[in-house]
Amino acid sequence: MSTLKQIKPTESELEILQILWNRGKATVREVHEELSVSKESGYTTTLKLMQIMFEKGLVTRDDSSKTHIYEPLISKESTQKQLVGKMVTSLFGGSTSSLVMQALGSGATSKEELEEIQKILDNLKNH
Numbered sequence: 442m443s444t445l446k447q448i449k450p451t452e453s454e455l456e457i458l459q460i461l462w463n464r465g466k467a468t469v470r471e472v473h474e475e476l477s478v479s480k481e482s483g484y485t486t487t488l489k490l491m492q493i494m495f496e497k498g499l500v501t502r503d504d505s506s507k508t509h510i511y512e513p514l515i516s517k518e519s520t521q522k523q524l525v526g527k528m529v530t531s532l533f534g535g536s537t538s539s540l541v542m543q544a545l546g547s548g549a550t551s552k553e554e555l556e557e558i559q560k561i562l563d564n565l566k567n568h
Contacts, residue, residue, distance in 0.1 A: 466512040
């Protein structure tokens with residue numbers, strides 16, 4: 442997987458990456474169809490974005506057949522880690538606890554998510 446220090450996906454690129462992470466791989470048409478459910482965008486815009494993503498090294502492209510198949514080159518986990526790290530530094534002054542308190546304070550956390558968070562906290566305390 443590529444390092445994300447040089448590669449910073451835009452918001453639109455992150456939307457496409459999310460689709461590719463969920464699917465594993467997809468054609469431009471498949472990505473466009475999924476994107477168009479939540480936002481209005483032309484097919485050529487999706488195609489251009491995915492070509493740029495290929496040039497940036499965010500995705501790989503299998504062009505052995507007429508229909509190109511795209512796959513993510515960067516992992517969801519490394520992307521999340523980089524973006525959260527940047528957010529903690531830029532928005533929360535380096536305070537992880539401020540980020541967590543803000544996220545939990547939104548009130549949108551389910552009981553199951555809170556239990557999972559508690560397990561993570563317990564593991565961190567024990568190490």
